[in-house]
Amino acid sequence: MRTEGRAKRLPRAVRERQIMDAAVDVFSRLGFYSASMDEISEVAGISKPMLYAYLGSKEELFATCIRREATRMMEAIATGVEPDQEPDVQLWSGLRAFFGFVGENRASWMVLHRQASTQGGPFAIELTDMRGRAVSLVAALLTQSTKAPATKLEAESLAAALVGAGESLADWWLDHPEEPAGVVAARLMNLVWMGFGDLVDGNVWHPPSRR
Amino acid sequence: MRTEGRAKRLPRAVRERQIMDAAVDVFSRLGFYSASMDEISEVAGISKPMLYAYLGSKEELFATCIRREATRMMEAIATGVEPDQEPDVQLWSGLRAFFGFVGENRASWMVLHRQASTQGGPFAIELTDMRGRAVSLVAALLTQSTKAPATKLEAESLAAALVGAGESLADWWLDHPEEPAGVVAARLMNLVWMGFGDLVDGNVWHPPSRR
DNA sequence: CAGTAGTCTTACTCGCGAGTAGGTACCAGG
C-alpha cells in the first residue's frame, strides 16, 4: 500500500493502535512464524525501528495482540450475558455474543484461536489464560445449575468440551459464512443443551419468547 | 543422543520409518517452524543429506507425517466401530476408540491437531481432508438416525461441533492425564447425547450393559 | 532562534536453518 515518503508525525498512542491493527491483520493471515516484522511495519505504514521502539520484540508484539483481542472478546461476551438469569438463557446469550464477535472480527478470532493455540511459546500463556477464564465461566454456570456434574474436574472437562465445540464450530463457520450467526449459535445451543438423543427424537430447545 | 561415528547401514525402508518417528517426535514437541531439520536428523541418528534424499523437503516431510498419523488414527477408529449398530452405540465406540488412540499416541495427536491445524501451508490440506472425513462420518451417523437434522448443512455443522468438542476435550485431557480414557469419553458422550439439559436433571446416558 | 524531546528513516549486522556439493565406507556380482 503505502510506498514512499516519510510518514506523517503522529502521537505515540495513535501509532501504537495502527501498528497493533496491522499486526493482527498480518498475523491472522500468515501465522506467527511466517509473518515478518518487515511486512507488519509496511502494512502499518511505518518503518521497522518504530515498531521495535514502540512494541518491543516480535514475541512481545504477538503477545500484546493476543491480550488485546482476548480482552475485547471476553468483554463482548460479558456484556451480552446477565448473570442472574436461568442457566440456559445465560448460555444462550453467551453463545450469541460469542458468535457475534467472531462474525464481526474474523481476524481477531484467527489470531486468537488458529494461531496462538499452536505455538508453545510465551503466548500460549496468554491464550491458555483466556481460555481458562472462559472455561471457568462455563464451569461455574454448570455447577450452579444443581446436581449433575459432581466433581470439579467433571464440570471443568465438560466446559472444556463445550468451549472446544464453540471454537470448532466457529472455525467451521469461517468456511460457511453464508449462515447467519444466530442460526449457528442456536445449533450449538441445541447440541449441548438438548443433546443428540433429544434432537433425534425431534425435541429442540427454544429461547424463552421474550428475547 | 547419538554423537559420533557413522551409522550402521540399514535398508532404506527401515531408515525411513526411523526418520518418520523422529520427525513426529520433534514436530510434536516444537511445532513445524521451530523444528529444525538438523534436530530431526540428529534424533533419527542420521545426517541431514540422508533425510533430504529419502523424504524430500521439510514441507514434504511434515505432510508425510500428517498423512501417516492421520491414517493410523482413522484406522484405529474405524476398527472400533461396527456400522450396523444403534447410532448411540456407534458414537460411543467411536469416542472410545478416539480417546484410546489419543491416550496412547500423544505425539501423533499433537502433530495432527495442535500443529497442523494452524499453518496455512500445504499441510492444512492433509489435515482438513482427514477432519473432513471424520466430520462426514459423524454427519452420516446423524443423518441416518432419522428426523432431526433436516439440511445437510445442519448435520455437517453439528458434526463439526462434535468433532471440535472431541478435539478440545482431548487437548484438555493432555493437561489432566490422571483421568482414564473411558471416563473422558463417557463424559463427552453424555454431553453430546444427553445435553446439559438432561444432565442438570440428573439423567445420564448408560452404555447398553453388553459392551 | 537555540535547545531538547520525541517521531521517523536509511542502511546496515548477524545468526540460523534450509538445502547441496562432493565426497567416503560398504556390499554386491563378475
Add this chain to the structure above:
DNA sequence: CCTGGTACCTACTCGCGAGTAAGACTACTG
C-alpha cells in the same frame, strides 16, 4: 580385485528475517 550401486558423511552456500546503529526531521518551549 575391479566396478558399480547404495547407504552415508563432512562441510559448505546462501537467503531471509530479527534486531540495531546512527542520524535526520519536526515541533514545541523558553
